[in-house]
Amino acid sequence: MLKGLGGLGDMAKMMKSAQELQTKMAQMQDDLANLTVTGESGAGLVKATATAKGGLTALDIDPSIFNGSDKEVVEDLILAAIKDAQTKAAEKAQQEMASLTESMGLPKDIKLPF
Numbered sequence: 001m002l003k004g005l006g007g008l009g010d011m012a013k014m015m016k017s018a019q020e021l022q023t024k025m026a027q028m029q030d031d032l033a034n035l036t037v038t039g040e041s042g043a044g045l046v047k048a049t050a051t052a053k054g055g056l057t058a059l060d061i062d063p064s065i066f067n068g069s070d071k072e073v074v075e076d077l078i079l080a081a082i083k084d085a086q087t088k089a090a091e092k093a094q095q096e097m098a099s100l101t102e103s104m105g106l107p108k109d110i111k112l113p114f
Helices: 008-034 068-103
Strands: 036-041 046-051 056-061
Antiparallel strands (some): 036 046
């Protein structure tokens, strides 16, 4: 198509690839907002669910842990479950990004956006 223009054909191909990557990244961001992970603490007594973007969506607390004298323990378990969910969310997002970049022929450990 642009053979007679020398390096401009390569530039057009590169621009098309960049636009394709941008479209795929936008779709991935939407997907991450809908993908959920669950973190837990206290052997499953407290569970926190978050989107892969890190937004907390649910918290499930086993009623057996409620005892007035254990307030600090319960708070610690809740925080631990939330942190676990956020860590899993970040890992999932990183896996999805690596999969996307690899499918585009880019190194899977490339940091995007630039």
